[in-house]
Amino acid sequence: MTVHNSVSSRQESNQPSVNLGEENPNWVEAESIRAFMPTQQQTQVIALFVIPIVFFVLYGHVNMYGLVIWAFFSVLLAIYRWRLTTYYMMHLIESSASDQIQFRRKNAWTWPATSFLWGTLVFLFFSKSPLFNQLVSFVVLASIGVFSATGYATHFKTLKLFINTMMITLLSGMTWHYFTNTAAAEISMIYMIFPLQLIFWKLLFLIGARLNQSHLQGLKLRKGNQDLIASLQDQTARANNAIETKNRLLASAAHDIRQPVLALDVYANMLRTEPELAKELTEKIEIATKSVINMFDSLFDLARIESSQIKVNKTNVHLPELFRELYLQYQPAAQAKKLDLRLRSKQFDIYTDHQLIKRILGNLVMNAIKFTDKGGVLLACRQTKQGLRFEVWDTGVGIPLDQQEAVFKEFYKSPSHSGTSDGFGLGLSIVARLCEPLDYKFALRSRIGRGSVFCIEAPSLVCFTAVTNPAGVRKK
DSSP states (O other): OOOOOOOOOOOOEEEEEEHHHHHHHHHHHHHHHHHHTTTHHHHHHHHHHEEEEEEEEHHHTTTTHHHHHHHHHHHHHHHHHHHHHHHHHHHHTSHHHHHHHHHHHHHHHHHHHHHHHHTTHHHTTTTTHHHHHHHHHHHHHHHHHHHHHSSSSHHHHHHHHHHHHHHHHHHHHHHHHHOOOOOOHHHHHHHHHHHHHHHHHHHHHHHHHEEEEEHHHHHHHHHHHHHHHHHHHHHHHHHHHHHHHHHHHHHHHHTTTTTHHHHHHHHHHHHHOOOOGHHHHHHHHHHHHHHHHHHHHHHHHHHHHHHHHHHOOOOEHHHHHHHHHHHHHHHHHHTTTTOOOEEEESEEEEEEHHHHHHHHHHHHHHHHHTTOOSSSSEEEEEEOOEEEEEEEESSSSSOOOOGGGGSSTOOOTTTTOGGGSOOOOOOHHHHHHHHHHHHHHEEEEETTTTTTEEEEEETOOEEEEOOOTTOBBBBB
């Protein structure tokens, strides 16, 4: 069975910008709707209270059919908007931004329809009813305008739509009366009221715009607080993870380094008391020393990764020479376990970071040697359409399917592998982390009892044909 595990890149979290107009238009729109809609129930209750008052003020002084039709549609629309707001409060107020915007677009017609009905009053009462009744009607319309400028300010699009529709309807009605009525007193009244309506229109927009700016500032402050809280939570989580990693590292280091260090102490005492065993003890001291060095190398790699101190320095790396360095470094470990270590190189120069690629391939080779008791380990590379593919094959115990993701985690040691007692369990996690700055892809295939193959895909490498093959590296 073949299993592939792709290594995902880690991204640093930066605090999002709170430029509400450009960065978060949908969020601003949705939050404005959430602030705007709860006021609409109260608005419709007030409308249902004002409509009868206007009806009785104008009753008997204007066209009755027109007044009844106006009152009927005004009440019907007010009830519809009240039910619409009730539905919103029960089902949509906590919904997503897209649902908020879709709801507003679907029902946007109700606000200009309402303001149009209020504006048509001027066709009924102006010059048709007593002066006092006209004054009351204008006061009602002015109150509605002021209320809309303050109550709708949280959603400026609706505010503009409502006020523009009502004021255009009012001024259209007065213009119509100007051309249809010839009474000098009525024309003089139009001359006086018309410019006042234009000034009032402008004032309503100024009031609404000022309140809307205050609303946006509140949203900006709220968004900033949310981002700050999210950032603090993220930093707290990172700090807790760092503390947990440190504690696990200390516990692992105390346990794992102690064993080879104690062995070195024992061998040193034996060498002092039994010098005739020098040759045998020297080999054991060398093995224990290399074990400690490998552990410290893993610790240093982890420290550099966690502190983001890894810098990629790409140069032309002679691939056969790199393989020769790896062969010389890990051949003694393979020979000590009587394993056949083979390295098959292509005649390429590769454009990459020499130290990082050496640490990646070296960790894979050492990991393969550690978990292979008989047979051998092969490090090879081949050219693909995307670039180069490095493969490390072994004839070891293999990795169970349920552990093939866990082996990439820090400090993980497989309970079914005898070789996991030597080291911190950092080898594969470091390989995966070191692949990130180079944009390499990492994959694993393994079969129990047959061995494993670890693959590094380097699609961005630029390869050039070389002409030499250093000694110690076996060619195909």
